Amino acid sequence: MDEAQLLSLWETSAEAEGFDVFVSHTWVTPGYQKFLSMLLSSYWHYAMAAWLLAAVPLMILYIFDVLPMFILIRSNIDDYQVDIPCGPWIFFATFLSAICGLFGAPYVGSCFCRKSRCFYDAACVNQVDPMKRERGIYGIGGFLAVSRQLRILWSPPYLSRLWCVFEIAAYRTANPRGQIKIQPLFVERDVLAVLDQDL
Numbered sequence: 001m002d003e004a005q006l007l008s009l010w011e012t013s014a015e016a017e018g019f020d021v022f023v024s025h026t027w028v029t030p031g032y033q034k035f036l037s038m039l040l041s042s043y044w045h046y047a048m049a050a051w052l053l054a055a056v057p058l059m060i061l062y063i064f065d066v067l068p069m070f071i072l073i074r075s076n077i078d079d080y081q082v083d084i085p086c087g088p089w090i091f092f093a094t095f096l097s098a099i100c101g102l103f104g105a106p107y108v109g110s111c112f113c114r115k116s117r118c119f120y121d122a123a124c125v126n127q128v129d130p131m132k133r134e135r136g137i138y139g140i141g142g143f144l145a146v147s148r149q150l151r152i153l154w155s156p157p158y159l160s161r162l163w164c165v166f167e168i169a170a171y172r173t174a175n176p177r178g179q180i181k182i183q184p185l186f187v188e189r190d191v192l193a194v195l196d197q198d199l
Helices: 003-011 031-063 089-112 130-138 140-145 162-174 185-198
Strands: 019-024 071-077 080-086 118-120 147-154 179-184
Touching: 019 140, 019 162, 031 089, 031 147, 031 185, 130 140, 140 147, 140 162, 147 162, 162 179, 179 185
Parallel strands: 019 118, 019 147, 147 179
Antiparallel strands: 071 080
16 A cells, blocks of 8 residues: 555544554555455345345246246256256346345444444555654454454464464564454455356
């Protein structure tokens, strides 16, 4: 990110008495992987609801022969052959609905749900002004102390970064009853890859 983007991100942050989640990550890992991981882990239920809202009406349209089913799939079970008519509509519509539900969820969810407070260093610590950045870095212990959960966005270089190991140790020291959640980035990436392959 360039300085203008970092400053714009910092300007979206707001004061808070505490945090629901303190996100620990390495800056070496690409941002899109962290974004997809947080998006899918936080809003998967919106994607499933959108998928279901598309699937049910389409199944009803299939049952009443409203939608054409011009693809035949031959099934062979114990020398019994049957041609099963299919249509592409449900595959495309449910996939697109799930993707729209997933990417639209942060906007819809923020209107109807309680907003959770999250500490993400790129947004909460000014990365442009050296003096403010230094104050933010010195305040990390305080931020960790008032966070209910330390969410580790784990990627292979995570434990090789001394700062990441420091955050874990500092969190356990400052907040011994706090929850530590390890979220490997490859899980959500692989789930999205499987969904993409199904289409």
